[in-house]
Amino acid sequence: MTFIIIKYNLIIVIYIMTTLTLDFTKNMKNGYHLNAALGLLDWTIDKLVSESGVSKPTISALKNARSDDDLEKFNVRTVNKIVSAINKAGVRFTDNGVEYNHYPIFFTKGHTHEEAFLELLKDAHEHLLTKNNPELLLMHSDDRVSPKSVISLYKKMRNDGIKMRQLVKEGNRYLLGDLDEYRYIPEKRFMNRVTLIYGDRVANETSDVLQGIIRQDPIQADIQRNNFNLLWDTLNKPKESTADERFI
Numbered sequence: 001m002t003f004i005i006i007k008y009n010l011i012i013v014i015y016i017m018t019t020l021t022l023d024f025t026k027n028m029k030n031g032y033h034l035n036a037a038l039g040l041l042d043w044t045i046d047k048l049v050s051e052s053g054v055s056k057p058t059i060s061a062l063k064n065a066r067s068d069d070d071l072e073k074f075n076v077r078t079v080n081k082i083v084s085a086i087n088k089a090g091v092r093f094t095d096n097g098v099e100y101n102h103y104p105i106f107f108t109k110g111h112t113h114e115e116a117f118l119e120l121l122k123d124a125h126e127h128l129l130t131k132n133n134p135e136l137l138l139m140h141s142d143d144r145v146s147p148k149s150v151i152s153l154y155k156k157m158r159n160d161g162i163k164m165r166q167l168v169k170e171g172n173r174y175l176l177g178d179l180d181e182y183r184y185i186p187e188k189r190f191m192n193r194v195t196l197i198y199g200d201r202v203a204n205e206t207s208d209v210l211q212g213i214i215r216q217d218p219i220q221a222d223i224q225r226n227n228f229n230l231l232w233d234t235l236n237k238p239k240e241s242t243a244d245e246r247f248i
Contacts, residue, residue, distance in 0.1 A: 027083055028093045031065040036098045037086045052085035054078055080109060088123075088216075103217040113209040114147050117194070120205070120212040121153050124198045128162050135163040137197040137228050140190060143243075144174040151176070151245075158247055167231060168238075175241040178248050183235035197224050 028034050038048065049056050058078060065071045087106035091098050110116030128134035158164065164177060170184040196203040200218035
């Protein structure tokens, strides 16, 4: 656990960052692996179709893959969708088979930075739709560089009743929401690698901009939410927006 002491005027904020020990997700090796995961989750093929977005014929074919060579015949993105759906449900693939993990860590991938970040946002959207009083907290965000696809998903989330608060770079006046939804991070402390806190999950962009990481753990989510609110209560609120479009 790392303690970072940040001074704002005469107030000292101790920001506690919990270091994650990452257990990198392994891909399934063959159809036996997939069948074992479905059995552990008590999922039907139809359930996996619903959770992954992969077609029933493709999943049926994957279930019959008997070797790495058979698996390599399938599109990598298709396999990743299936693995991601199973990981999110709490099951991971191991060298010896599969095992259940109550607090999974899983990864999202994209061919571009935009696509990778959208995968994180989509997870936040889907997860928060199952929660009461849903709220998405974003640290180190900057909508000046957000593509239209990200702004569009923000709008959809807000239309679905999801509230948002953001910590943005000091001096950034391109603010799409109400000013009450923002606080300024001092410029020298700002890093445009977004952290998302939502429900019982914390998601981060990584050094590899084509990959994101999501950790599902209610205690860790509450710790990071408390850290966010500690900073929120200390940082300055913007006074104006110059954005050419607004959520409000």
